Amino acid sequence: MVKNLQPIVEILEKAFEAQAAEYRGDVTLVIPRVRIVEACEQVKGLGFELLSALTAVDYWPEENPRFHVLYQFTSVSKNLRLGLRVPVPGVTPTIPTISHIYRNANWRERELWDMFGIKAEGHPDLRRILMPADWEGHPLRKDYPLGYEEPQFTFNFDEIDLRKPYAKE
Amino acid sequence: MGLEKKLGNMGVVTTTLEQAVAWSRNYAMWPMLFGLACCAIEMMAAEASDYDMSRFGMELMRPSPRQSDLMIVAGRVSRKMASVLRRLYDQMPEPKWVLSMGDCASCGGVFNNYAIMQGVDEVVPVDVYVAGCPPRPEALIHGILTLQEKVKSIKFAEEKK
Amino acid sequence: MVALGEDEPRPYEDFMPDIFEVTVDDLKHLVSERAVKGETMLLNMGPQHPSTHGVLRLLLELDGEIVVNCIPDIGFLHTGIEKNMEAKTYQKAEVMTDRLDYLNTVGNNLAYSMAVEKLVDLDVPPRAQSLRIILCELQRVASHLIWLGTAALDVAAMSTFLYCFREREDILDIFELISGQRMMTTYIRPGGVWRDVPVEFEKAVRDFLKMMPKRVDQYEALLTRNPLFLDRTLGIGKITAEDALNLGMTGPGLRACGPTWDLRKTRPYCGYEQYEFEVPTRTEGDVYARYLVRVQEMREALKIVQQALDKMPLGPVRSNNYKFVPPPRSEIGVSMEALIHHFKLWTEGFEAPKGYIYSAVESPRGELGVYLESDGGPKPYRVHWRTPSFDNLQAMPLMSKGVFVADLVAIIGSIDIVLGDVDR
Numbered sequence: 222m223v224k225n226l227q228p229i230v231e232i233l234e235k236a237f238e239a240q241a242a243e244y245r246g247d248v249t250l251v252i253p254r255v256r257i258v259e260a261c262e263q264v265k266g267l268g269f270e271l272l273s274a275l276t277a278v279d280y281w282p283e284e285n286p287r288f289h290v291l292y293q294f295t296s297v298s299k300n301l302r303l304g305l306r307v308p309v310p311g312v313t314p315t316i317p318t319i320s321h322i323y324r325n326a327n328w329r330e331r332e333l334w335d336m337f338g339i340k341a342e343g344h345p346d347l348r349r350i351l352m353p354a355d356w357e358g359h360p361l362r363k364d365y366p367l368g369y370e371e372p373q374f375t376f377n378f379d380e381i382d383l384r385k386p387y388a389k390e
Numbered sequence: 391m392g393l394e395k396k397l398g399n400m401g402v403v404t405t406t407l408e409q410a411v412a413w414s415r416n417y418a419m420w421p422m423l424f425g426l427a428c429c430a431i432e433m434m435a436a437e438a439s440d441y442d443m444s445r446f447g448m449e450l451m452r453p454s455p456r457q458s459d460l461m462i463v464a465g466r467v468s469r470k471m472a473s474v475l476r477r478l479y480d481q482m483p484e485p486k487w488v489l490s491m492g493d494c495a496s497c498g499g500v501f502n503n504y505a506i507m508q509g510v511d512e513v514v515p516v517d518v519y520v521a522g523c524p525p526r527p528e529a530l531i532h533g534i535l536t537l538q539e540k541v542k543s544i545k546f547a548e549e550k551k
Numbered sequence: 552m553v554a555l556g557e558d559e560p561r562p563y564e565d566f567m568p569d570i571f572e573v574t575v576d577d578l579k580h581l582v583s584e585r586a587v588k589g590e591t592m593l594l595n596m597g598p599q600h601p602s603t604h605g606v607l608r609l610l611l612e613l614d615g616e617i618v619v620n621c622i623p624d625i626g627f628l629h630t631g632i633e634k635n636m637e638a639k640t641y642q643k644a645e646v647m648t649d650r651l652d653y654l655n656t657v658g659n660n661l662a663y664s665m666a667v668e669k670l671v672d673l674d675v676p677p678r679a680q681s682l683r684i685i686l687c688e689l690q691r692v693a694s695h696l697i698w699l700g701t702a703a704l705d706v707a708a709m710s711t712f713l714y715c716f717r718e719r720e721d722i723l724d725i726f727e728l729i730s731g732q733r734m735m736t737t738y739i740r741p742g743g744v745w746r747d748v749p750v751e752f753e754k755a756v757r758d759f760l761k762m763m764p765k766r767v768d769q770y771e772a773l774l775t776r777n778p779l780f781l782d783r784t785l786g787i788g789k790i791t792a793e794d795a796l797n798l799g800m801t802g803p804g805l806r807a808c809g810p811t812w813d814l815r816k817t818r819p820y821c822g823y824e825q826y827e828f829e830v831p832t833r834t835e836g837d838v839y840a841r842y843l844v845r846v847q848e849m850r851e852a853l854k855i856v857q858q859a860l861d862k863m864p865l866g867p868v869r870s871n872n873y874k875f876v877p878p879p880r881s882e883i884g885v886s887m888e889a890l891i892h893h894f895k896l897w898t899e900g901f902e903a904p905k906g907y908i909y910s911a912v913e914s915p916r917g918e919l920g921v922y923l924e925s926d927g928g929p930k931p932y933r934v935h936w937r938t939p940s941f942d943n944l945q946a947m948p949l950m951s952k953g954v955f956v957a958d959l960v961a962i963i964g965s966i967d968i969v970l971g972d973v974d975r
Binding site: 245247271273274291293297302304323325327328329350351352353360361367 | 625626629631633634635638669670672796797798799801810812817818906907908909911918920922924932933935937941942945974975
Binding site: 423424425426427428430431432434435438439440453465466468470471474478500501502503504505506523524526 | 597598599600601605606626627628629630631632634635646647650653654697712713716717719720723733734735970971974
């Protein structure tokens with residue numbers, strides 16, 4: 222671990238009873254869901270001004286926890302990186318919003334709702350961002366199909382041609 | 391002595407109506423700016439000075455559909471964009487042509503999934519398909535020349551109303 | 552959506568989803584109260600527009616000519632790349648990475664290759680590092696040339712567009728020389744690069760380097776002290792460093808506000824620490840400052856290419872860890888292990904260890920990061936792309952309060968967004 226990062230990680234470990242994991246130079250802490258807003262405020266106070274990434278991973282068919290939401294912070298003044306992971310259950314997935322602390326979390330949490338169905342509590346404007354407004358389903362979940370069409374080779378060209386929609390005018 | 395030799399001094403040329411109309415349609419065809427993704431960059435490169443498309447009459451690219459005859463769909467069309475595409479096609483006045491540039495517009499390309507329309511001919515009727523990912527500017531120009539051949543072969547007796 | 556076998560055309564409202572009819576009530580929480588009262592006008596700057604650099608839809612609330620509020624609506628180019636990459640093996644998924652930010656194709660390949668190398672702990676030989684840096688910096692110059700051409704076109708400087716594209720053709724000729732493709736090269740792969748460069752490569756790059764700095768001077772002579780250009784860009788679209796950091800802005804947009812944050816200097820990767828170059832910064836944070844920063848970055852990129860070309864070592868261009876990197880074709884006819892590795896890699900793919908990493912590079916737009924998680928199988932379990940234009944675009948509503956509509960066009964041009972990056 223980088224020398225400057227060690228005292229910051231120790232402060233966070235003590236405050237949230239978490240254990241820091243290090244893999245190939247990246248440091249990550251697992252924080253419980255109810256304390257994430259507090260953790261983000263503390264991280265911002267410790268000098269991490271930039272929220273680099275906010276995304277989630279789906280571990281279906283494990284039901285509890287089904288999602289892991291991850292946050293990646295960067296400190297421009299001290300040149301450090303830190304990651305936080307939050308386990309979220311699959312039944313009614315919600316996570317408290319941090320868009321009042323880091324403003325670019327606004328669109329990132331909208332993307333989280335759109336792609337995974339994880340609602341951000343307290344978000345000022347939660348609607349779909351990448352898919353059309355009347356789309357059903359959450360595409361990046363593991364039980365959502367990829368939606369591909371069957372390739373047309375020479376042997377099945379005609380039978381697929383009958384099913385394909387073509388515009389005539 | 392043929393009719394043309396006699397009339398030659400008066401500055402008159404005779405031709406058929408179809409040839410004259412095809413000549414004027416071909417060499418003053420105005421494309422509509424419909425660049426969506428990577429193919430749009432190659433379309434811009436074809437417009438720029440190295441592979442000049444204005445030699446073929448396509449000097450102006452009109453952003454308004456009311457003033458253009460050719461829609462070059464350059465790039466991948468997502469499901470959210472499909473209704474916009476159809477609406478713009480309907481706003482173009484007749485006669486109009488569609489050139490589908492690139493693999494994603496012709497058949498879905500590399501992306502075979504829920505978000506991309508598998509070929510723009512699901513919503514608009516396409517006249518010429520240009521393959522490539524992205525097609526070279528020379529390939530696009532070849533597609534345009536093919537379209538010009540197609541326009542030359544339109545017979546008024548069979549033209550759709 | 553189809554009118555098969557029907558004689559009269561049906562009105563398209565019959566089969567189109569009505570997503571464009573929004574009323575003021577839907578947007579009440581985003582616009583000011585004056586819109587509800589009817590004092591200001593809501594205008595749609597639609598997905599197809601000559602100045603939005605792609606399919607971006609802006610909902611503007613206008614008071615005469617002045618913009619009161621600007622709400623971006625994205626998603627018209629959403630391609631589902633992240634989900635599609637989960638269905639392919641690590642090598643085959645690299646083809647999709649070119650098409651994310653299509654003006655920085657080599658940089659996307661580099662970001663993905665570095666992420667895979669970090670995950671499986673793969674080494675890269677030094678000749679491959681030098682080649683990677685040369686191509687990445689040439690791609691940076693090409694991307695800034697397109698930005699300059701289109702941004703200048705938006706403020707009505709048409710000749711710059713033609714000059715910039717002429718220079719870009721030289722760079723694309725170099726890409727075609729090494730990989731056969733002008734834009735989507737997929738030349739940089741995990742473990743090194745695809746194959747060694749031909750003998751004409753060095754001469755082509757040196758010729759380009761001799762001619763390019765004078766061309767950059769020509770562009771500056773056209774625009775930098777031009778009173779028309781200054782009128783349109785000086786003092787427009789200001790943003791402070793604190794706001795920019797809070798909004799997640801990175802890249803030249805952030806460097807024009809003050810902080811010197813460039814991943815090539817602060818967290819060097821791929822051998823950048825061996826080369827001397829400066830990171831241009833300014834403090835005003837307006838459109839003109841961003842223009843100056845990017846033009847200077849073009850010059851610094853040319854310096855890096857010069858140094859890398861002079862110091863390029865000889866040696867292999869691919870790692871020889873054949874568990875993850877396919878062996879060269881010449882060995883397959885001779886060695887049995889090479890044949891077995893080749894077969895396994897192309898049919899099944901290599902198996903990455905379980906774990907997750909985040910790795911970032913500096914693209915011409917900002918920090919391009921890849922979050923890669925593996926569950927021990929041959930396909931990535933989750934790939935997330937942290938793209939710079941997504942966060943840079945969130946700064947737009949703040950920058951465009953109280954400007955004219957014509958200035959809005961200049962601001963969009965200066966943020967340098969690529970919609971493939973925003974929508975993925």
